[in-house]
Amino acid sequence: MTLDPRSPSDSSASSDDSGEVVELPNATRATDIALDELELVYAFIYARVGNRADAEDLTQQVAMKAIPRLRQGAPASAIRGYLFATARSVLGAFWSTRLGLSQAELHEDLALAVPQGPPSDESTERARRILAGLSDNYRRVLELRFLHGYSLKEVAAEMRSTVGAVKVMQLRALRAAAKVDPDA
Amino acid sequence: MPEQPENRIERIVEDLLHGRRLRLRAGDAEEKQAIIAAARLAAARSGPQRMSPAFRRRLAQILDSSPREPRLTRRAALVAGLGVAAGAVAGGIVGRQLASSPAPLPLSASSPVVPRNGRWTDVGALADFSEGQGKLVRAGAVGAFVFRRGETVTAVSSMCSHLPCELWWERGSSLLECPCHPVSFTSDGKPSSPSYTLPALNEVKVRVSAAGRVEVLGT
Numbered sequence: 001m002t003l004d005p006r007s008p009s010d011s012s013a014s015s016d017d018s019g020e021v022v023e024l025p026n027a028t029r030a031t032d033i034a035l036d037e038l039e040l041v042y043a044f045i046y047a048r049v050g051n052r053a054d055a056e057d058l059t060q061q062v063a064m065k066a067i068p069r070l071r072q073g074a075p076a077s078a079i080r081g082y083l084f085a086t087a088r089s090v091l092g093a094f095w096s097t098r099l100g101l102s103q104a105e106l107h108e109d110l111a112l113a114v115p116q117g118p119p120s121d122e123s124t125e126r127a128r129r130i131l132a133g134l135s136d137n138y139r140r141v142l143e144l145r146f147l148h149g150y151s152l153k154e155v156a157a158e159m160r161s162t163v164g165a166v167k168v169m170q171l172r173a174l175r176a177a178a179k180v181d182p183d184a
Numbered sequence: 185m186p187e188q189p190e191n192r193i194e195r196i197v198e199d200l201l202h203g204r205r206l207r208l209r210a211g212d213a214e215e216k217q218a219i220i221a222a223a224r225l226a227a228a229r230s231g232p233q234r235m236s237p238a239f240r241r242r243l244a245q246i247l248d249s250s251p252r253e254p255r256l257t258r259r260a261a262l263v264a265g266l267g268v269a270a271g272a273v274a275g276g277i278v279g280r281q282l283a284s285s286p287a288p289l290p291l292s293a294s295s296p297v298v299p300r301n302g303r304w305t306d307v308g309a310l311a312d313f314s315e316g317q318g319k320l321v322r323a324g325a326v327g328a329f330v331f332r333r334g335e336t337v338t339a340v341s342s343m344c345s346h347l348p349c350e351l352w353w354e355r356g357s358s359l360l361e362c363p364c365h366p367v368s369f370t371s372d373g374k375p376s377s378p379s380y381t382l383p384a385l386n387e388v389k390v391r392v393s394a395a396g397r398v399e400v401l402g403t
Contacts, residue, residue, distance in 0.1 A: 030247075031244055031247045031248055034247055035240060035243060035244060035247070038235070038243060039234060039235055042233065042234070042235045043232055043233050043234070046227055046230075046233040047224065047227045047228075047233075048220075048223060048224060048227065049206060049223050049227070050200045050206070050222070050223035050224065050225075050226035050227040051199075051200060051203055051204060051205055051206065051223075051226070052203060052233075052236070053204075053205045054205050054206055055233070056235075056236075056239050059235070059239075059243070060242075060243065060246065063243050063246060063247060064246060067246075067247065081349075081362075082349050082350075085349065085350045085351070085352050086350065088352065089320070089327075089350060092320070093322075095216070095220070098206060098208045099208060099212060099213040099216050099219075100208075100210060100213055101213050101216070124228045124231055124232075126224070126228065127224065127225055127228030127229075128228075130221075130224075130225075142225060145197065145201070146197075146201070146222075146225040146226060146228065146229050147225075147228065147229055149201060149229065152194065167190040167191065167193075167194050168190045170190065170193065170194065170197065171189055171190040171193045171194075171215070171218060174193060174215075174217075174218035174219075174221045174222050174225075175215070175217060175218045175221075177218075177221040177225070178217035178218055178220060178221040179217075181221060181224070
């Protein structure tokens with residue numbers, strides 16, 4: 001599949017020098033639009049599963065479910081809404097499968113807001129808001145562990161505690177963080 | 185001796201901080217909220233993420249090599265995880281979900297969804313459903329929003345009656361919104377937008393068992 005370099009627009013047909021009408025493949029442009037939208041989906045999913053491998057798998061699932069819609073040439077804004085609705089359901093299925101729960105047993109933790117632009121610092125900002133809502137000790141453990149990447153031993157040394165005590169504090173801090181996060 | 189919860193969580197946190205997948209085991213569900221919070225905090229550490237070039241190329245290949253015909257083949261639908269029940273492809277609910285034509289759909293307005301070989305599927309305890317709030321559930325290939333009113337429940341299809349787009353429940357307006365067009369439906373499935381004349385959402389059969397469990401008729 002090749003693009004005529006003299007006609008970068010997304011019109012479906014163009015003329016070459018001889019006047020002959022050449023069919024331009026517009027599927028490539030539709031794919032580019034879809035990929036740009038899927039970048040937002042990827043960032044959205046990554047912010048919720050915290051690792052690349054799961055984020056890629058889930059984004060791929062969203063892409064495949066969206067294929068029938070993408071072929072209809074819908075505008076980017078319509079595609080985005082559908083992709084995010086699909087991302088919600090894919091994330092729901094992911095958590096219910098991994099945790100061995102029915103979807104009804106999962107708390108509704110999937111933010112409904114659809115990002116309007118390129119991946120922003122949404123996840124970092126949310127993390128800071130969540131941490132700000134915690135008590136000092138809980139906040140300190142999670143900051144050191146997650147934002148600064150300290151090992152348990154390093155956190156224990158920093159907080160003048162033991163590894164065992166820090167482990168328990170980490171668990172309690174995460175439970176508290178889950179309560180603070182309005183979307184969790 | 186069962187693993188202590190703080191050890192379970194530490195194992196998962198270590199995986200996340202090392203960029204590994206979430207590897208969850210039986211029993212981890214008890215700490216589901218803590219696990220979800222940990223995943224979000226781990227993501228925050230990495231900052232906003234973009235797809236790797238290799239993954240972007242892989243997605244482009246998938247999108248470019250997809251069937252060009254408007255209807256998905258059964259195999260493509262299965263691969264895409266559209267919940268196709270075995271053998272139930274031609275016509276029926278799946279045919280409706282895969283239709284890409286904007287023409288009116290074959291099911292009559294708000295006729296109940298009664299799948300061939302349907303079965304009642306447990307989707308949770310009545311207590312899991314908040315009064316007046318739509319909750320998305322799945323019963324095999326059937327997706328529905330369940331609404332609780334006191335001790336009774338009602339349900340409507342989760343798919344827009346116009347295009348095969350899954351609706352979402354917007355708490356602010358108490359409406360089911362469609363991501364593909366600016367249309368919305370009330371909790372009893374009626375379209376709320378005067379500018380579009382759309383069929384009402386299909387009713388989905390739902391009941392509360394004697395044990396207080398909500399069950400949906402699905403596949």
